[in-house]
Amino acid sequence: MEVDYLIVGQGIAGTMLSYYLLQQGSTVIVIDQYNPFSASQIASGVINPITGRRFVRTWMIETLMPFAAFTYKCLEKELNISILQQAQLLDFHTTPQMHLAFSNRLPNETEYLSIPDDTNQWNSYFNYPFGVGEIHPVWLVNLQRLLQTWRNKLRELQVLIEANFHAHNLQLFSNGIQYEQVSAKAIIFCNGTQAADLPYFQKLPFASNKGEALLLNIPELPRQNIYKKGISLVPWQDDLWWAGSSYEWSYENTLPTEVFRQKTLQQLQQWLQLPFKIKAHVAAERPATLERRPFAGMHPYYPHIGIFNGLGTKGCSLAPFFAKAFSEHLKNGQPLLPEVSIHRFHKILRP
Known part of the structure; x- marks a missing residue:
């Protein structure tokens, strides 16, 4: 051939x-x-225009994000599937310093950053004593x-x-x-x-690294948002939530670890006020540079x-x-x- x-x-x-x-x-x-x-x-399938502890734009995002959204919409039509969802990312600050960093960045990044009109509306879902910011638009791709x-x-x-x-x-x-x-x-x-x-x-x-995630069932959590507080909760396939991820630079294998599972469980129990069940624990090696x-x-x-x-x-x-x-x-x-x-x-x- x-x-x-x-x-x-x-x-x-x-x-x-x-x-x-x-x-x-x-x-x-x-x-x-x-x-x-x-x-x-x-992978979670998230396209986030803002990254890091200083809330800066990711490289070339002004070009990459609209091009990606257009491409996935074309693929939706060609393949007759639904794979693209626009969302907002609610960033629940982990410390007073992160709240301050977001506030300081806000005046210079009004295109992607904002503060929700009612910052208390998620009190019944999460614990977040240091406030919340919003990143929008964020795209979610159903990669699978x-x-x-x-x-x-x-x-x-x-x-x-x-x-x-x-x-x-x-x-x-x-x-x-x-x-x-x-x-x-x-x-x-x-x-x-x-x-x-x-x-x-x-x-x-x-510069390959290992990432792990838990796949959760959280039936009472609204699926129109992505939620983040140290870890991210992302609406995933089959009504599951993707909770992660880790960045491990030293590892013996690419299997899920009990260390990640217990650490993530502890974070979830401190942050999330809703009942949840772990359905799967996954890990993979990323081809980073x-x-x-x-x-x-x-x-x-x-x-x-x-x-x-x-x-x-x-x-x-x-x-x-x-x-x-x-x-x-x-x-x-x-x-x-x-x-x-x-x-x-x-x-x-x-x-």
């Missing part, structure tokens, strides 16, 4: 890249072994529905190989690659942290090998814009932003 591109991985990166490549008329094969505990599968529906689409098109990728079966030639029965002009790795183990990308500054910028582009010394990866915790906002940019780069040579192009690492990537 001959195609233009072989894409390895069908998380949010591989999904968006295959979507745009097919949209522009390229032919693709996606190879992916379904993993219900991949980073994309257990999107990934599954797109997977079904790839099956219908007969362009999905449901198997693990084995690097030893990859052959490089002067005019492209061969992988088992597939010939392609190029192969592009969208397979998260597994890409860091490939000889072509081992030197890239990946030291610079907190994605990796995109073709290898400077192996022109038929590419990567679209390193989206970290912001895959829902980063993937649509940079997948589109990468597809246009592949089609007509449009330059990638220097901040994401892997050519910025051409010195360390030298064989």
Whole structure:
């Protein structure tokens, strides 16, 4: 079988890249072994324009967020599904200092930050002695529905190989690659942290970390908001709530830990005044980067090998814009932003 591109991985990166490549008329094969505990599968799906203890805008959010919302709305129409919800994030301050930091930031960030008209309206749901602020708009993407529906689409098109990728079966030639029965002009790795183990990308500054979350049943909690107080409570699929997440930089494995479970339970019991039940405990390894910028582009010394990866915790906002940019780069040579192009690492990537 001959195609233009072989894409390895069908998380949010591989999904968006295959979507745009097919949209522009390229032919693709996606190879992916379904993993219900991949980073994309257990992510919260939140696009939040404000980040950190200083309540600053996330990188390029003025461009990324509206582009992502437009893209997901297009996918809703094309796939006949509902995956996008606009919400507000209620940030219950954890300390007087965080309340002050929010108040100090408020006059200079009126586009996304505000104080609710009635700050006492959630007293029957939560304990929050240090007040509450609001971040709006925030988008919520049903990633699990999107990934599954797109997977079904790839099956219908007969362009999905449901198997693990084995690097030893990859052959490089002067005019492209061969992988088992597939010939392609190029192969592009969208397979998260597994890409860091490939000889072509081992030197890239990946900074993988582990995240955990509890999936909860909280039937009395209104689902039109996202709630945050140290941890986040996000409306999730099947009427569940996603409670998390952790950022672990040192870990022996990617399994859920009792330490996270007990710590999160303690936080919930101090904050939430409603009854809840734990339905599941999940964990995954995120493909983050030291610079907190994605990796995109073709290898400077192996022109038929590419990567679209390193989206970290912001895959829902980063993937649509940079997948589109990468597809246009592949089609007509449009330059990638220097901040994401892997050519910025051409010195360390030298064989």
